[in-house]
Amino acid sequence: MRPTLRQIEYFVAVAEFGAFGAAANALAVSQPSLSKQLASMEEELGIVLFERTSRRVTLTPIGKKMLQRARTILQDVTEFKAAARGSVGLFGDRLTIGVLPSVGAYFMPIASKRLHVRFPNLRLVVREGTTAQLLEMLIDGRIDTVIGTPTNEPNIESVSLFTETLWVCAASDDPLSAQSGPVALTELADRPLLALSSGFTLHDIVEDLAVKANTFVSRDYQGASLDAIRQMAVMGAGVAVLPSLYALAEAVRDPDFVVRRIDHPEARHDIALHWRRSTPHKDDFQQLVEHLIAAKQEIREARGERFK
């Protein structure tokens, strides 16, 4: 592409030194090389940048104007290179991450704080959605990674992060709320379960559990958010099934909020980190996994004795 950055660089150097020889010396090239580049540039641009005498080299009026623009270009290129050098942290300096709602509200605040300490230049952009929506965005390249349920998508690599347990809550005058400690599936028989709307993996898990507990998922009150489900349960509309991240965070905040873990091996919600197999950031993702697991541990330790 003409003019070349090299030519522009030479032009600025000659303008600053006011002499070809000195400029060539500063640039560590021979004077004829520099002369030729300048001559080419002038010919290609169709203008004369310098007025030459054997003693002095002066900018022409046009040259003065071009010099300003030339400096701008070199400055931009310098910044371009600096930006590249500055992008040596995790994922450069920006990561767009898609997460499930419970993760976004109750896990990411702690995780991002931790990441910020370790990678001060990393800017996290968080988008929420269902695992299916997030994986589509991941494959499209609209986001860089996903925290969601496991998947078998080809070209997606995953690492398991942690497992959420599932907890129930009901109205405060409900028999379920009278006791604490794990609750057996049999205790849920014939009680309508409240779950997130279909599309979320959690919905399917609750459906399976309902079958095993000889009950059903309420069709009338499929909540769009975990908060909505909890409110419906408190009002007596059924038994809310909540993932531990949400349930325990709320329970810690409100001691009167009774939640009980469902005592069943399938009452769990596996959470994994996903990325495109083609990513050039595999190592970075491995690091990210470690920090996310550490963040989960941190949350666990921060909980009251009740939920250890």
Place this chain on the structure above:
Amino acid sequence: MRPTLRQIEYFVAVAEFGAFGAAANALAVSQPSLSKQLASMEEELGIVLFERTSRRVTLTPIGKKMLQRARTILQDVTEFKAAARGSVGLFGDRLTIGVLPSVGAYFMPIASKRLHVRFPNLRLVVREGTTAQLLEMLIDGRIDTVIGTPTNEPNIESVSLFTETLWVCAASDDPLSAQSGPVALTELADRPLLALSSGFTLHDIVEDLAVKANTFVSRDYQGASLDAIRQMAVMGAGVAVLPSLYALAEAVRDPDFVVRRIDHPEARHDIALHWRRSTPHKDDFQQLVEHLIAAKQEIREARGERFK
């Protein structure tokens, strides 16, 4: 200089097409050439700009950020080239011209108006000074051309523009002001002449005339400006010797202001255009000369009948 403009251009093209092949086609280069340039660029910058799958090419988070800067650079270069192409008028689009005071005040307004009509993009910067000062600035390259008295400086080329006649004025009750028409040198005998301060060529000319007229130049009232000299003359301090550009402009403005041409072959002030012999704008100066002469003619025609 790395990265090369060519590399940056390729980078933007691939980002826009989302494919190496299509970008290569649009750039009229082969796909391998483009691949290699991009690979080199990534290696040299130490970052990965694209995530490659065999189906799709996506920008990495870093790549997105670098793309913005890359576009800025290409935009600047485009403007750089456009500026060069736009600089095809007289002297590019800017001319710094040094002139004598009388020329600056009474000639340049008309001349620059005329030049502006002919060269709408030309911006004139005018500096005033003595011929000696102006020539020094010209040689230094601080200004591009000079309108001043003739010189024998080496490496300066000159073309004569016009000749100013010299005119006298005195107090309104002075015998000189009682008549009109040319005044002979003999009429000035023993009258102190008022002239610009030494340093101006006009001062030396008046000194010579004074000798021929059997009189002298007043030492007490060497004016720093032509206006000052006129005021002193009007107050009776002597006989002001003024160049025609000034004298006639003032006379036209004020009909009561009596000026009379000195009738002597040496009562003249030659004005020439000077430029450095090394300038690459010789043709432009030739054009400039024509327009300046035409401007002088215009001024002459605009004067009242009295001074034709």
Place this chain on the structure above:
DNA sequence: AGATATTGATAGCTAAAAGCTATTAATGGG
């Protein structure tokens, strides 16, 4: 005024960079 030293341009050659064609490797779709 003539010798000398300094500066940029030119010539001719060498080295490096960029380009091309042919081929390979990877992968998604029929």
Place this chain on the structure above:
DNA sequence: CCCATTAATAGCTTTTAGCTATCAATATCT
């Protein structure tokens, strides 16, 4: 499972950039 598509790699050619040596112009110093 084969075929079509796409990017990477290999090997060679062309173009560009750079270097040394030299020339031309000219300012400076006797």
